[in-house]
Amino acid sequence: MNLNSEFSINEFIDYLKNLDHNKQKRMLFMIEAELTIFDDFDYNTNFGVYPNYQHIAFDKVIRTSYYKNYNLLYAYLADGNLLSVPDDSMREKWNVLKDQFLTELNLDQSMFDHEYETFKFGLRLKELRQYKNISKSEFSKISGLSKQKITQIEDFGFLSKISEVNQYVVDGLKMSLNLNVK
Numbered sequence: 799m800n801l802n803s804e805f806s807i808n809e810f811i812d813y814l815k816n817l818d819h820n821k822q823k824r825m826l827f828m829i830e831a832e833l834t835i836f837d838d839f840d841y842n843t844n845f846g847v848y849p850n851y852q853h854i855a856f857d858k859v860i861r862t863s864y865y866k867n868y869n870l871l872y873a874y875l876a877d878g879n880l881l882s883v884p885d886d887s888m889r890e891k892w893n894v895l896k897d898q899f900l901t902e903l904n905l906d907q908s909m910f911d912h913e914y915e916t917f918k919f920g921l922r923l924k925e926l927r928q929y930k931n932i933s934k935s936e937f938s939k940i941s942g943l944s945k946q947k948i949t950q951i952e953d954f955g956f957l958s959k960i961s962e963v964n965q966y967v968v969d970g971l972k973m974s975l976n977l978n979v980k
Contacts, residue, residue, distance in 0.1 A: 805874040807895070811902050813867050820954060821864070822903055826896065826910070827917040827956075828868060833875070833884045833892050841918060842925040842952075871895075913956035920955025923963075926971055927952070941970030 814822050828845045835841045845868065869880060875891050876882035900907055927937055927948075934945045941948070943965055951958045951966050960977070967975040 805870045807898070810867060810871060811899065813863070814899065814903060817864075820957060823905070823910070823913060823956065824917070824954060825864070825868060825871075826899060826905075827914050829871060829875070829892060830896070830914055831918065831921065832872060833889050835918065835921075836884055840925060841921040842928060843921060916956040916958070918955070919963075920952045920958070923955070923966060923971070924952035926973075930971070932970075937970050941966055943970065 814825060817825070828843075831841065831843045832845065836843050845865075873880050875888045875895075876884075882888070897907075899905075900910060932940070934948050937943075937948055938945050943951075943962065947962060948966070948970075951963060955963075964975050967973050
């Protein structure tokens with residue numbers, strides 16, 4: 799199956815416009831992260847595959863149109879090869895498309911950049927939790943946060959309250975959180 803031949807920029811933009819605002823941003827953040835921090839082990843950028851209860855990897859593209867569209871966009875950037883390691887040509891192609899997407903979705907570049915940094919922070923927290931080999935259910939009991947709140951912090955870090963992130967870090971990870979305001 800050639801995923802590249804199935805991709806249409808206009809159809810992707812239409813798909814994005816039908817998502818709620820936060821899912822639009824998350825989709826763009828996922829591609830940005832996949833292309834820029836994929837090889838940094840401090841961040842969990844595994845957006846396409848998850849282990850099920852039998853520890854068999856299932857591709858999310860089978861389950862949801864959200865991940866199908868994510869994979870179609872990635873394949874387009876990689877000239878059809880989902881297994882491509884991100885390179886400069888993919889990042890250049892992405893930057894052109896990202897500008898178009900931000901314009902079409904009425905998203906401000908500086909706000910996008912700021913919220914992307916908080917999205918990355920959520921990925922970092924997820925990586926720390928998984929490094930400690932703590933499931934979401936167990937982490938929920940340790941931290942006092944619901945599994946839904948944990949998912950929001952890890953996957954939509956840009957929506958999280960500082961108090962919730964503090965609870966995640968201090969109570970859940972048993973680490974300290976320091977904020978530097980300049």
